[in-house]
Amino acid sequence: MATPTFRQALTASVLLALSHSFAWAQDNSTTTQPATAAPAQAGQPDPKLVVAKLDGVDITRQDIIESASGLDPQIRNNVDQFFPQLLDRYIFLKLVAAKGRADGLDKDPEVTKLVDDSVRQIEDNAIRQVFFKKLIEEKVTDAQVDAKYNELKAKFDDDVKKLPPEREISASHILVKTEDEAKAIIADLEKGGDFAKIAAEKSIDPSAKSNSGALGWFAKGMMVKEFEEAAFAMKDGEVSKAPVKSQFGYHVIKITGDRTKPLPTFDKSKEDVRLDLVEELRQQVAKDLKDAAKLDIVDPNGGLKPAQP
Template sequence: MVNRVFRTALLTVLSCGTACGIALAAQAQTTAPQTTAAATSAPADPVVARVNGEAIHRSDVTRMVSQLPPQVQQMPIEMIYPAVLDQLVSGKLVASAGYKDKLADTPEVKDEIKRAEERAVQRAYIQKEIKARITPKALDDAYQAYLKQNPPQEEVKAAHILVEKEDEAKAIIAELKKGGDFAKLAKEKSKDPVAAQQGGDLGYFTKDAMVEPFANAAFAMNKGDISKEPVKTQFGYHVIKVEDKRTQPQPGLDEVKPQLEQTLSKDIVTALVDELRAKATVETFQMDGSPMPKEEPKPADAAPKAEEPKKK
């Protein structure tokens, strides 16, 4: 079963064409692991197999795993290693047979190698430009823009008791006014099973996280208030207790750095391609090689008529 999965995945990897090009190259800059001092001091890349004297290294295994589907990559390496190694051995045997038949010299293979080289150069160039252009200043500018676009929001920490009928809610409010315990009543009477287990506690939430009638009521209340009238929503009738209010803290740069780098990478690739196009001579043709039809010039807007003199 595992071998069949890897054979399918291997075919997918080997058939990856131009679609694996520019768009994925931008993503590689932010997802590729960075070289560290520990990595440079790691032992040499060991040989893990030999096929007719030709070595297969651990790095070949790592590269193969990185190209497999995410659900397979998440499996323990000890479990998938034998299948990966088996596929690498099979690949070496097939490639050796192809070289023996001098298929490397055929126009088809040379063309495919050229295209693979072109994709690799695309990725390398884009990664180089992304690395050069994501400067500390560019990252800080993006962070400041993010903070402006995502201002701190007010949050409320509230608890509620949900019942089906308005009279039930009014009876609970009356009981609370007499000193009833909110958490105890929530556990006994609330129709919201998840919140009821926590004494009705909903935690902190922003206004847009709740349905409008509930949010409007909760955010209009002060810390310590209990709703004086039931709040009706599509779920039933709520009795709300506001336990705290605060301003939501904004994330630090380190928290949003991966997201900012990904956005900057996409913007850089778009700008880079625009720059290259502006300097290039590009000719496009129809699928049969014939010239593209010329666009019909848009009719010029009719000249405005001279304004007639106003009658006195």
């Protein structure tokens, strides 16, 4: 007998799980709202395609896809591969439910309790959804969003006006291991050497090969002390006359720009403000409801013990 391939073995194991798991006997496609069939993708069959008829009722491709929603990801992500088995499972689920209903199980206390619990959960979800929808419509209006946005922007702009001017420079550097190497590079630059080319060839800064030693714009407090002191003492276009030692090695610095740091701008959109107001409302509702409830938290960790230090 031929040895099964890995794919055959994998398929067999998935089908075994499909046929023996408890999920096989459950329809996991129930949602709080009727599902809308997804549009057919290029090369894929129409989700509305009728794949079977059971007692005169159409079974569509979308029905089968939805019925696999609670199964193992390996199955639900490969519906086409297992479609015949999933179709057979779906038909089985419908037939068992119809037979149980014919036997009067829809009146069985155990069934009615499960149904009541499920309906209550669906109802709770629907109530929460509508509760917050109505609350948000009432409490977070466009006018309130506009007012809050304008208030935040005015305060931000007022704070920005109080900021002192701050110098910002851009620079490039060539980093080497020894002072002698740095001195040789300075001598080469003084003779007309190309800073960017030398940086790409000789700098031990890993990024130098791609950016020719460019560091971009920075203000005071963003670089190591020795480098910063030397750089901010230089003028735009100037190259350091002596190596600058830091914990990383020896730097040869070139100043490539000098400006007053641009003032920050207000970056919140009205939609950001709306989301902030909704979250504030949610937190306030949670606090108010808790304050009004008779609540006794017995064990907030659910039996878990805090980790020992």
